Amino acid sequence: MSAALGRSQASSHRSPQGEGTPVNPTVSDTIRLARILCILLLVYAHAQPYQPGVPESLLSPMGLIHYTRQLLGHTSVPLLSLISGYLLARTLSARPYMEELSHKWFSLIVPLVLWNLITIAKEYVESGFTTVPALHEWPNAVLAITAQPAMTPLYFLRDAFVCFLISPAFIYLARKLPGTTAAALLLNALLNMDGVLFINSAIPLFYFAGCVLLVRKIPIPTQAMPREPVWAAGLAMVLLSAAPFYLPPAWGVSDPQSVAYAAVDIALRAAGCVVFWSVASRLLHGRTGNVLLQFEPMAFFIFCAHGMAIGLWWMAIDRLGYADVTPIFLSYFAISPLLALVVCVMAVWSIRWVTPSGLSLLMGGRIPNNQQMASMIKPLGRRHLARTTGA
Template sequence: AKWDNLPDMTPLGLGNALLALTEWPAVVPLWFLRDLFVCVLLAPVVLFGLQRWPLATMVALLAFTMLGEPLMVLQRPALLLFFGIGMWVRVAGNDEAAIDRMARPLSWGLLVMAAVYLTLRIGRIPIGELNDSLQTSLDILLRITMAAAFWRLTEWVRRSSFAGFCTWLEPYTFFIFCSHAILFEFSGIAFRRVFGNYGDNLFLVTFLTLPMLAVVSAVVGLQVIAWSRPLLAAFNAGHGAPPLTRSSGLEPRRA
């Protein structure tokens, strides 16, 4: 049981439980936050390289993605590559129109990736049995094409009836992002007892309910800590909590 898997009450044990220094943390999603902190610390170095030697820097990030896991700098070295791609897009001075042009062909690539994964599924070929380099390559291509598809999807959302709600929810996204996986991990304990595990008939209830619970919890939680600047700094990057009511409607597209 998760409650029995408590860390050693030593500096290293607590460090591993929270930051995955030498082994997996107490709650698995914390490894992602740990890697996120490392990426933020390395961001100035990556930015320096992109401003002076962009192509060489991206090649180095790709090499680190493919070969850097044993170094334990990052649990998933690909995260730094994705950081670098995002920074490169901005350093190169691309505006939204340019990003739209890049995203269009890449988003169609998602269909190709879906076909690849569907072929593996039909052929009953486990992803885990593929060569490590091939697994990493497929993962990178899937995430890049999916990011492009979601970029294009945002344009549809902006012009849909959901635009007002999404605009209102936007200030909460960082808090949702940082808290949802931890909430899933522990709320899932209770939900699995009632609705079963993945593959059970009622698992769909868990699948649909937990995301909504994460959004509601983040909105309520951010409002609760809105009075405290230290808490906002610790849990919401210093940003204040927006009012619960906000005008809806389509915001003008940035130039």
């Protein structure tokens, strides 16, 4: 995901580091659009309200929320993993591994530590200065060594870093044994055989798929994709997201520890890659695509901060006594990506004004420039930022 969330200031159709074989300009812009689209949809995976397990009815308020989380939230991330593998394989074809290692440390591990420390401090203040991780919990809370960190979604940065560490092996296997390796990674994703190597065992599967696309020079569709595979993938998403509501519990599709659950999850993720890439390619040359692209330079910040951003809105709703009012919390959930975007733009503008170097650390070096900030603050104004290109 590091490359998928990579530097936004690139001015040519090259990798985030400006190296490697030039990418088709349309592919490059579609990658940028897919990046911000998928990260905004990810907000649905973490927006309140929460309810453990699967609600009894899909047509209940909480059932609709659970369904939307599966349909749009959880399925939007795998495309970012696939893009990461594609871009990193391309970068490593021109840049030494050790040189890229220092970049990945700064762009993944430094933000991982800082954002988790911010989360721990926030929870400490909210608890009345009483709640802090126990001494033995700090390694996971900050670095996600063997379990999810304090800010749960950021385990992705940790897994992305592990993917980078073994990327030379992935690239070699993409050349020599793509099918066998993909089958082994699929089996690993189903059975979680890697233990604590990955927090989410599905991530390396899609990361490797991106490596295969680059190494095997598989053409990437840049225009509207054929209807049949896109509609089939969309139908699969709709049906598989509804499966936990209607299939017998004995089948295991509602049990996160079961193989059946993992199989449905991977199928959903694969279908999501097809659908969201198709959506991005269709939006690219329209007004909606132009507006979304203006916010792409802060995609990484949104990814890191969206949980806290939407939490601020939920806190206000709760304090006002509307958290249990169905129209209110449904409306809040429906527009949560927009609400998170508003808070994140304000936060980036404020932090950039106070401490640009601090913002650079939080964003792994991906700090927006003056024109990009102006474009995000006034996305519908007369003067638009000319679309920068490059993945």
